[in-house]
Amino acid sequence: MAACLANVQRGFSALHHSCLTYFHRPLISSFVINSRGCACHTDRASISQSIFEEKRSSKQWEDSLFSRPRSPRDNFRTCTIDMPEDRSNKLHRGELRAKVLKRRAEKSLYPPAEISLHIIGSGAFGAPRALYMLAGNSSYLFNCGEGAQRLLCEHKMKLGKLEHILVTHLSWENYGGLPGLLLSLHEMGLPSLTLHGPPDVEKLIERAQSFVKINAMEVLKKEYSDVPYEDETLIISYVPIWGGKKEKDGFDDSDLETTNYCNLEGRKRRRLNTHNNAEMRGSGQEDALKIKERDMSVAYICRLKPRAGSLLLEKCLDYKVPTGPLLGCLKRGEDVTLENGTVVHSQDVMSPQDPGSLFFVVDCPTEAFLKSLMKSGHFQSHMETSGLDPSVIFHFTPPEVMGNLKYQDWMSQFPKSTIHISLNRDSTCLGNREVYRNQFKLNSLDPVVFPLLKEFPSVNKNEAEILSPLNGSATSVSSKVLAISATDGVVQARTLTQFRLRPKMGLDFSSSIVISSEEALSEIPSNESDVNVRDRVHESVQAKRDSDTVITSESQDFPRILFLGTGSSVPQKTRNTSAILFTIKKKHHMMLDCGEGTLGQLVRFFGLSKTWKILTHLNATYISHLHADHHIGLISILQAREEAFMLQEKPFQPMKLFAPQPVIQWLDFYNMHFESIDHLYQAHDNALLLNDNETMLKNVLESLGLRRMQTCRVSHCPDAFGVSLTDLKGWTTVYSGDTRPCNNLVFLGMDCDLLIHEATMEDDMVEAAHIKAHSTVSQALDIAERMQSKHIILTHFSQRYCKIPILSQSAALRAGIAFDFMQGNCIPMDLPSVWDT
Ligand SMILES: [Zn+2]
Ligand SMILES: [Zn+2]
Structure with missing residues (x-):
């Protein structure tokens, strides 16, 4: 077995520059690797000590993440204003x-x-x-x-x-x-x-x-x-x-068409929620309400x-108009007289006006x-x-x-x-x-x-x-x-x-998008060496799966993860912004972050009718922090979810939302000024789940099929959180959100089964990663080692890597790499390793 796997790895490296390089890392990515074997003997006491030291030595900006009391208004400002920016970025933007x-x-x-x-x-x-x-x-x-x-x-x-x-x-x-x-x-x-x-x-x-x-x-x-x-x-x-x-x-x-609506005070045509309606009715402002409730498209x-016609040079030649200023006059619509006395009318040498x-x-x-x-x-x-x-x-x-x-x-x-x-x-x-x-x-x-x-x-x-x-x-x-x-x-x-x-x-219609499977299949590399490698990969994966315990019972089939967005900041062709569908048990889904277009990703993966079903079983969403690439898809998920309940004629259940306070405030604002959405969710501040506070939300967690859910502040921006989720069987999954290497997270996730950690930058961009408060691949692996997590999957890759991030061979062997639409059950036997420990 080991020999077979080693062959595959040699095959991968030999093909490093061939077109199948493309397949190499995705394959590895699909397998979760045991990282516990790595030499690291971190204990809790030393981590507590290092958290303390980290806090003490960090810059003022970092201090604010942990200690400074902030007003809600302050939250909004600090999230953007205090985020440091790479100087080269500014220069590039200036150009x-x-x-x-x-x-x-x-x-x-x-x-x-x-x-x-x-x-x-x-x-x-x-x-x-x-x-x-x-x-x-x-x-x-x-x-x-x-x-x-x-x-x-x-x-x-x-x-x-x-x-x-x-x-x-x-x-x-x-x-x-x-x-x-x-x-x-x-x-x-x-x-x-x-x-x-x-x-x-x-x-x-x-x-x-x-x-x-x-x-x-x-x-x-x-x-x-x-x-x-x-x-x-x-x-x-x-x-x-x-x-x-x-x-x-x-x-x-x-009477509307005759009303001078431009002067109406009530031009804010917000959709007032019921609370506000009641308030206004109570205050006798019913007329104003009628105006305010009106909506405008x-x-x-x-x-x-109109565009003037263009000069027809052939016709000008026929009239023997010499090159020079006369052509300009004709183009401007003026008639001209040539040296031989011929009058040329502009309209005779111009195409008709559009x-x-x-x-x-x-x-x-x-x-x-x-x-x-x-x-x-x-x-x-x-x-x-x-x-x-x-x-x-x-x-x-x-x-x-x-x-x-x-x-x-x-x-x-x-x-x-x-x-x-x-x-x-x-x-x-x-x-x-x-x-x-x-x-x-x-x-x-x-x-x-x-x-x-x-x-x-x-x-x-x-x-x-x-x-x-x-x-x-x-x-x-x-x-x-x-x-x-x-x-x-x-x-x-x-x-x-x-x-x-x-x-x-x-x-x-010549450019209209039509997708054909034939076209897609024709692009899969088919030369002999590529096919050989692919066959060897299939064989070794199958052998590994056969050798592992066959898991058939439903109880062991969960939790499952489906990556819906694995890129950072801006959505790109093959990597959308952050979202993970985490299935705790049958018909119990939870979304971990929800970047722009997450609903579309669901439809692509499940098709329309199954998406409706998934939405009604999407009981909770967790948002790690306020950056747009982590929550902007939330409103459409909430709205589609309500529709899903209606279409399936099921009694509506609001979705549990775990989010930092600024995200909850943003939704409140949207609800007040644009569309009524506050009935679609029940919000819980991520901070409530800090420091073993989980008893506060015990009932909520139980209804989700979770034994425990804990958060910690991570080193990224104010109100950025990492989370640890433990299901009823005791399986613990930790998700970092966006962060620099963070001791709080190590402490939170100690001995977890699976760590999903961001790895925005490649290893030679340590400085850029630090400035932007992200992690490199090696830093993420280091966290996994210190945490002694059994498995690690990396995600949130910078969009500079169009398909796969640049990884060293050893890193590729130690971690799984997430791809959009990569799914798996978290249990190691079902995700066989190519890394024979
Ligand atoms: Zn991000
Ligand atoms: Zn971020």
Whole structure:
């Protein structure tokens, strides 16, 4: 056995530079290695002593983590302001900023020659809602749901050109991706950005700055108004659509169109929670309440500015116009007289002017908004044949409202030539191609640890005919367009479907994301040596599994872990931000951290129907600290979870939430100002679980299937925690969250069964790791040794490593490396080791 495993390891190292290197570490990663054999004899007394010394010698910033009493307000500030920053980062950002400023200064005053709209997030369940418009050197983004940034990056949309983000309606599905995107844009050196949307749209960003540090970027606000926005490319008119609780309150909005709503005091259209409602009713402010409860969605009517035709050089030659200034005159529309007396008219040598097309972006969030939409005069002038036909209307409207006869009737009043594209739950495209490809590769190594992803976006028959690449000619585009609009009426959004506005106009499916297993399989290396190594790996893994005790009983099958996000800070193609689904026992799940897009990751892994079931059994979530890459996916999980209970007709149970106080405050704020979510969770401060305080939450823990849950403060930012979870059988799993090497954690996790530790940096970046308060691979392994944990898995890898972090051979043999969608039972026999101890 040992010889066989040694062969595999030799095979790995021999292949270090071959394409199978890619497989090497993933395979090792799938096996949890016994680290107890390492020479280390730490005892509790010496750890207590070293904790004391560590505290005494640490810098002021670190001191604040442990001792300084803080007000809640203080928490928010210190989390971002006190986090140290690498100087090289600042310099790099400065350079990028200079480039962006230069590009903006050089921008032409004339409308760009090429303008196209790209669907980024289709609105499918688990996918963001986002529409990107590229116009020369500027770009615009309509809505930015969770995961939009990941798709924008994977599909190489030019984020450096982004100048405007336009939000339709204040709901998480429209802007859940905004905090993360702004953070990335800030790092890219973007000097400013304009945010358009309903009143209060900027509030979210202001508050999110407690965990999204964007102090070097100016976020300008352009609230909807009667005055359109205008730049060199287009004119955007804002159309308010009103909803609210009029039926309940007997509030008739027939007078709405004449109301001067701009002057109403109650323009904060927050969704008040019941407590506030009661308070206001009690104080006799019922009229104000009616106004405040009203909700607003903003539709955008976008009109491209006309663009002059271009000079047709062949025609100029025919007229014998000499090269030189006369060509410039003709281009400017002036007629010229040649030396021989011939008069050349500009219109004879220029292509016709592009008058500028029109498109709409509409979001009618619920049926309560229908009346206002129907009555809006802004759309009526573009209905039937007015000469100002919209070429395309993007509907962010949900399926249940689009199916309403009133909405259908409203749509039917637009000219037949108008294309309707919907970005909503009826879509099936999640949009990430690379995730599927990667999992196919990993699956070829071990289908147990890396199962194939369930959700395979299906293509409907109509689309299938059209999705073959187009030739790019205008006629083929428009004939495809007609084929669709005549049969279906509405095109369902698919990531990277384009609508070209200029120079040729029409729908283009040539880049639309369709994932085929054949394509993914064809990318798996198949030369002889690769296949040999793979076969040897399979054999040795199987042999190891056969030699271990076969575990079949259910009681021994838990706990299980499924990594849903294993990258740090910014989501990338194959590694999303932090999330681990920890299954304590059957139908008892708990999420450890919940980065942006975690819901989408669940859908990819389990498929739609199983995701609904998992959500109803997701009894708890633990958040380690306030950084966005650890909790920004929480709101969509909470909202989807409520939906899951409703769909399955089960009585709703709020989710237990263990989180640092600032995260709980952030959710409270969101609840107060945007959407009612406080009924979806029961919050417990992580600090309650410090220092053997677990008896305080004994009942709560028991209901989760846990014997004990303890936290400790770790060395990362204020209110950052590590956690230890012990199930009823006594199996203990420790999760570090983000931290520098931390003695508190060693003490907390002493003798644990499994340590999941962050390893953001490679070993030669010790200094950078220290500055950013993270750990290197060797530091994480050292913690495991001192803790005497039986097994260790590393996660939270810097996104600088596109697929796998750089590890020494010995490190690779001592630790498992987490990958997105890597699953396993925590029991060592089920995760055989290639390290024969
Ligand atoms: Zn992190
Ligand atoms: Zn962090």
